[in-house]
Amino acid sequence: MPFRDEDRMQELKQATPARIGTGRAGTRPTTRELLKLRYDHAAAVDSVYGSVSTDLLAELGLFMVDSGAVDQELYLRRPDLGRLLPDHSIQQLIQRCIPSPQVQLVVSDGLSAGAIEHNAGDLIPALLDSLQVQGLKAGTPFFVRNGRVGIMNTIGDILHPETIVLLIGERPGLITSHSMSAYLCYRPCAGMTDSDRMVISNIHQGGTPPVEAGAHIGSLIARMLKQKKSGVGLVQ
Amino acid sequence: MQNEEWLTSAGIDIGTSTTKCVFSRLKIERQSGLSSLPQFHITERNVFYESRMHRTPLIGDSQIDLGQLERILASEYSNAGLLPDDIHTGAVIITGETAFKQQADVVLHSLAASAGEFVVAQAGGDLEAVLAGRGSGAEARSLHVKGQVVNVDIGGGTANAAFFEGGSCIRTLNFHIGGRLIMLERDGSITRISPSVLQWLKAAGFKMLQEGEVAEIGRLRQLAERWSEMLLEGIQETVDWSKYPLIYGNPDSRKVRAETEIAEIWISGGVGALMEQESPPNLAEAARFGDIGPLLASALRIAGIRYPVKLQAAPEAQRATVIGAGVHTAMLSGSTVFADRMLLPLRNLPLVRVTWHDQLGEELTAIELGVKEAFAEGKQKYGGAGTEACKFAVIVPHLSVCTYPMIRRIAEAAAASALHYQLEMAVIICENDIAKALGNCIHLITGGNLPCVCLDQVAARHGDYVDIGEPVGEGYIPLAVKTLVFHS
Structure with missing residues (x-):
């Protein structure tokens, strides 16, 4: 039976970005909805195979290093390689980064270059403001191509930061292909697992606002430094 | 956290005739x-203590007896097992006639030590109407009804109507109509007539009703009927306001034209509570409270029988306003905020809303211009005379x-404006x-x-006033938005 209360339906539709109340043509979706689905799917695929522009990296003051997954096909097949750094990347980090910083910022495309393109430019300056207000010092930020979350441990063993923030593109969905996550860890090193980390996810203009996420991450880092821990043990 | x-939230309502308080817990x-x-939200509001109705202690006609008031409240606090320090948030509101409300600051100051720090001191007619409608349950009812639910709170000195639709108030209206505007002995001799209706009584043909005269019950019944007709006609938006001198309140609110019809009318307040009772058979019964409240209640009930819209007494009639004040005023701001703690609490900040210049869209220059104009308007309107600081809060609308x-x-424009106008603080x-x-x-x-102080995710309008409390724990700041102040 069709849904008759048009106002109520509009309310429900406004409450969620999910595809509800889209109607049908016979037993199939309408042409408009089908095209929208295919468009969103294509955008998701584009995000996975896209790359972050060198212009943006320059603007954000990030230099680029490779992860252990040197090309995109290998990256998708071998998640483990995305958590490692090859020797030439390690050398770059040792040469260019301040060792043992209070806060190490790392950005990675992960599964959505579009996420970084759309959100990093708003989040990073708000995060740096927040750190400055709290009197915290950031190390040398950089970008890892084809990284996975676990690369935080690898970087921790090389640069020994007190805290690390990894901004990484999320696996794209059909609602948005531009969603970014921020992973945080206190004294990252080999053996750290998800329960040792914190995450702020769904960062994009239609979800967690990037600027406010940046400001909040700054406070979370201050709390991690004060309590000397992160993850499930941190009192929030 | x-x-x-x-x-723990306290609500105290000091009305023309009765004073009462409630304590509630907010989850x-x-x-x-x-x-x-x-994101923290208030998810439950439970009233755990309701005081009995106290006659408002007065010295003379309209001066609140502060010492007696403190004693009444002290006994209620102790009955509830609370100390003033246990109260996190709350509201004292002083309702009724103008002369009464002018004592709000004195009352608040006197209660600070014995009852606790409160967010709301004085309420305007708008806020009183809204609070009563929340406390009576009319606001919640409007979520389940097609059309508007109007709550008319009729107390001793005023009648305040709030129009709710889909869970929010769309307009308010106030009347100089109340049970205690005329006070009388059981034999019908009139002891006092409120100045707010003196002129109207003469003009409307009720010359006989004068202080010192003995009133006939028939005449008083006619007056009560006339008032209830005026109320019921007045809340219809099609009437010519100029013919209703007893209507007052926020003129902007009168201009609102709803697209929906009125579905239900609820009567709260002391008069609402009397509606369920039998009509008084004689003058002595009618004047049993020393006023014409019972006659007004009876006239309304009878008028409701022929009225095309469902009209009924609200289930929480008598305590509607105090429940609204004590239970429903506290809100929370968004939980990621910025606040220099030494500034808090802040009370009675007028709100100035930024207007975006449409032709410029949401470009940076439009933003800068809009923010600077709002600060200029704030400085001009609330500049503060002499030593008084210029205090207002700027609302940055949705982008x-x-x-x-x-x-x-936005930050640069705010900082530049604050420097230019030598403001002591920026509240956004x-x-x-x-x-x-x-x-x-x-x-x-x-x-x-x-x-x-920067807060967010608070619904507030241009011209509203806001009270910002001290942060509780680390996460959130309680606040109360007050709609336009009383216009006399």
Whole structure:
């Protein structure tokens, strides 16, 4: 039976970005909805195979290093390689980064270059403001191509930061292909697992606002430094 | 903080005829997932103590007896097992006639030590109407009814109507109509007539009703009928307001034209509570409270029988306003905010809303211009005379996309304006979730020299007033938005 209360339906539709109340043509979706689905799917695929522009990296003051997954096909097949750094990347980090910083910022495309393109430019300056207000010092930020979350441990063993923030593109969905996550860890090193980390996810203009996420991450880092821990043990 | 906490809220209503208080507990819960920004909301509001009705202690006609008031409240606090320090938030409201309300500041000051710190001191007719409608349950009812639910709170000195639709108030209307505007002995001799209706009584053909005269019950019944007709006609928006001299209140609110019809009318307040009772058979019964409240209630009930819209006494009639004040005024701001704690609490800040210049869209220059104009307007309107500081809060309306350069530009414009007008502080309320980022920005731009409070996700309008409480724990700041102040 069709849904008759048009106002109520509009309310429900406004409450969620999910595809509800889209109607049908016979037993199939309408042409408009089908095209929208295919468009969103294509955008998701584009995000996975896209790359972050060198212009943006320059603007954000990030230099680029490779992860252990040197090309995109290998990256998708071998998640483990995305958590490692090859020797030439390690050398770059040792040469260019301040060792043992209070806060190490790392950005990675992960599964959505579009996420970084759309959100990093708003989040990073708000995060740096927040750190400055709290009197915290950031190390040398950089970008890892084809990284996975676990690369935080690898970087921790090389640069020994007190805290690390990894901004990484999320696996794209059909609602948005531009969603970014921020992973945080206190004294990252080999053996750290998800329960040792914190995450702020769904960062994009239609979800967690990037600027406010940046400001909040700054406070979370201050709390991690004060309590000397992160993850499930941190009192929030 | 924990994912769940309880605050204790007090509400005190000092009306023309009765004074009462309620205590309630508000449950604050983290409603966001662990991977989102923290969001705390008030998820439950439970009244756990209701005082009995006290006759408002007066010295003479309309002067509140502060000492007696403190004693009444002290006994209620002790009955409830509470100390003033146990109260996290709350509201004292003084309702009724103008002369009464002018004592609000004195009362608040006198109660601070013995009852606790409160967010709301004086309420305007608008706020009184809204609070009564929330407390009576009319606001909640409007979520389940097609059309408007109107709550008319009729007390001793005034009748305040609030029109609710889909869970929010769309307009308010106030009348100089109340049970205690005329006071009389059981033999019918009139002891007092409120100045607010003196002229009207003469003009409307009720010359016989004068202080010192003995009133006939028939004449009083006619007056009560006339008032209930005026109320029921007055809330229809099609009437010519100029013919209703007993209507007052916020003129902007009168201009609102709803697209829906009135579905139900609820009567709360002392007069609402009397509606269920039998009509008084004689003068002695009618004047049993020393006023014409019972006659007014009876006239309304009879008028309701022929009225085309369902009219009924509200279930929480007598305590509607105090429940509204004590239970429903506290709100929470968004949980990622910026606040220089030494500034808080802040009371009675008028709100100035930024207007975006449409032709410029949401470009940076439009943002800068809009913010600067709002500060200029605030300075002009609330400049403060002599030693009084210039205090107001600026509302930054919703932006469809909010980038860092936009926030930076808002911060720069605010900082420049504050410097230009030599403001002691910047208080900004954003509709977008950007307050912490904006506050950080302002702090850095001004080198921390401009104390600042930035809150977000608070629904407030131009011309409203806001009270901002002290932060509870680390996460959230209780506040109360007050609609336009009393217009006499």
